[in-house]
Amino acid sequence: MIRLIYNRDAGVSERERDRARHSDELADIAHAAAAGDRAAIHALLVALAPHLLRTVRSMLGRNNPDAEDVAQEAALVVLGALPSFRGESTVQRFATRTAVLVAMNARRKRAASKRGGDQAALSTDPDELVAQPDGPEERLVQAQAAEAVRALLLTLPSAQAEALALHCVGGCTLAEIASATNAPIQTVKSRLRLARQALRLRLEGKPALLELLEGEP
């Protein structure tokens, strides 16, 4: 089971929290939803659902049939964790983090049960490749790189995996990851550095991908 742990000592000042709250248009809705306001819960779900679905889809793979179920699970976790959300980041960033963690958990479970659920993520539709503006070859490299990162996420320690997923999948900067995970920025840097080292080792075992990566983008 996923637990969202908040470190009270991690050093996000009240002023920063207030600033995040005021600049976040979903903060008030989230506050009301946490108190049990049905209309607010509905409004928050409508606002976050597309974002949750996109994040989960990125984590699991575009054609993964479980994406909707996992996104729903993520939505429930977000709602359940709202009372302890203290506004260190925006609500959307909070939801991103939750979706990343839920999706990672789902992938780990499926990998452990060997049901082949990840095969959907591995498959790449040739028609989709041809339709990409970057060209099929570049798209293939990108798909393989994405799959390498997804596979790496399964093997990394959870803190590193979370930082890498927020960075690579969620498109978060170091400061955004730090605020979403309530960790000092140096810690985030260190986690990403370790994750990159692990990726380097993983790539050494994939000469074909290395060759593609070294080609012209």
Place this chain on the structure above:
Amino acid sequence: MSRQLPAEDLLVLARKRQLSEEEERRLAIARQSSRELECLYRAGLAFDAEAGLQAGDEARVSRLVERTLQRIEQSDPRAPPAAHGALPKASRPSGAALVARYFAVSLGVGIFLCVTLASAWEFVEKRAARQRAEQQAQQAQMARTAARHRLQKPAAPNAAPPPLPPAAPAATQSAPTGASGDPAHPAPVPVGPARKPTVDEPLTSSELFARANQARRDGDIEQAITLYERLEQTYPNSVEAEDAKILRGNLLLMQRSPRAALREFEGYRLGALSLEAVWGRAQALRKLESPEERAVLLELVRDYPHSPYAEAAKKRLRELAR
């Protein structure tokens, strides 16, 4: 004034097309020098593409909202989602947990300090050993040169004795210690054919490593390089072979073979000497006058900001910027 963003942030902003020209140039250098960064960049592009809208997403989102609301209603229509029994809640540590965490952190810090001190001590020792080896190598070289000069001079029957220590020529051939007893002219280290046959003996990886290290400390650079190479070829997957790459790379640099040294440093996988590998790469690229030197120095400063090499790397970067 341009922002000094780390490579990770440059990657993210590049995906959002928010980089200045200077930042794009920096990112290109970083991507060229790091394959994993290139992989992360390409993967990020794929994730962005996958996150895009798909046909039927509107229906999926509506379904997602409805089903989530139904799940909440089914469990307890009056309870707010926070009271939902099936949902995980954020946990806050209790007093006992905080104390346990405090001790765990203290223990961790203690272990970290011990490891750091041990590493620093090992580093200092290695440094000192390297300096000793260099001094011995210089002395041996001087002794060899002097011996050669003596042999080239015709021997005069009544000539005065040569100014060199009498033990020097003999010591280079066989005697391990100086016979002169003169502290200003220490005996040259034993080098030459007497030690060469050991190369063909069947040895374990540890023995080979030890012999190569001994040869290096004795100033017999050629022998050390040969033994390290033999270790890498015979036991390519051993821990010693990995360390040998760094040591051999350093010796090759001393021997003015920067290209071969660069291959050694680049071949080093992740390990305790990763920092030395990066620094070695920078040194080799400097000798080769390669523009990639800058990227490697930047990598060192970024990845090892508190290392002993960071200051030297920054100084060199300033020189390159001029």
